[in-house]
Amino acid sequence: MRVLVVGATGTIGKAVADVLAERGDEVLRVSRTTDLAVDIASPASIRAMYQKLGWVDAVVSCAGNAKMGPLAQLTDADFAFSVEGKLMGQINLVRFGLDHVRDEGCFVLTAGIFSQRAPAGASAAAMVNGALESFARAAAKDLPRRIRLVAVSPPFIRETAVAMGLPQAGKISARENAQRYAELLDGDYTGQVSYP
């Protein structure tokens, strides 16, 4: 399989790209800093990337951030950043990618467990993650050519927790999480949300 991994320099995306490459997939790693770069907050950047890319069998999105902070301190710009940078960014990877994914191909989006269980100070992230989960369930019904669409909502990843000085908060390793992405690419799942 020829698989595009967006956000491939992040903790989650790098592990996904590594796991797929080790099993023999042709992995195209992109992020804001790779040679073939993409900023998913920019629709034009996404369109330009797909034009250069040609056809792929699957698109795995591990990209995008949302602003953390107590609701009263989040600004209009913080919400816009979260919507453009993660929510619409990932949705646009699907919308603009439809003409670049082969028959029976697959999109995998990354939401996050804050959709269901969030600590204080995570309302914008929860909003974005819940939106991506519901989008994946619904939009799967609109895809042509038996293309599939699923979302993954990872828990707090151990490596991220360690880097933040909260080692006991990490639930699974980036590699364990990446295995779930690989399983979703292989199966016939569509319109589902997976909680590793």
Added chain:
Amino acid sequence: MRVLVVGATGTIGKAVADVLAERGDEVLRVSRTTDLAVDIASPASIRAMYQKLGWVDAVVSCAGNAKMGPLAQLTDADFAFSVEGKLMGQINLVRFGLDHVRDEGCFVLTAGIFSQRAPAGASAAAMVNGALESFARAAAKDLPRRIRLVAVSPPFIRETAVAMGLPQAGKISARENAQRYAELLDGDYTGQVSYP
């Protein structure tokens, strides 16, 4: 209780306002077409409304629309309309309303069942509804002065179904749905999503 009902001229909002008024609440009915008008797609319009309003005990939002249509036909503008007009509109009713709701007051948002189960052609609406559900769960933890926040995800309302020529698709009446809003205002629920 002095209760602001936003979207009070719509099928859901009018029934909510009626049920609350009948039980003796002081109901302030607003929409884009009322004397004290608000367009929730405009942050400035929301701020201006709250300035004129003074204090309320509760804010019930039944306002906002999302664009329907197959994913491949939804435009950038359709997604922006859905995000600004329903998602950020309702979130901004909470953000900007915090200084206008009394201690132990309550916000009730309206998402919709497409968050969980959507037909084809409803990806933007599903996205918005899922976002509002997850926002309510998370942002409830950030509210000051024991103010509560809940969301309701109504099913297809009978009156709407009849008006669309799909009478058998309606699950409950607008009045039955409104009773659930009244119960949520009275209880001590917070951070919950209710499915009437």
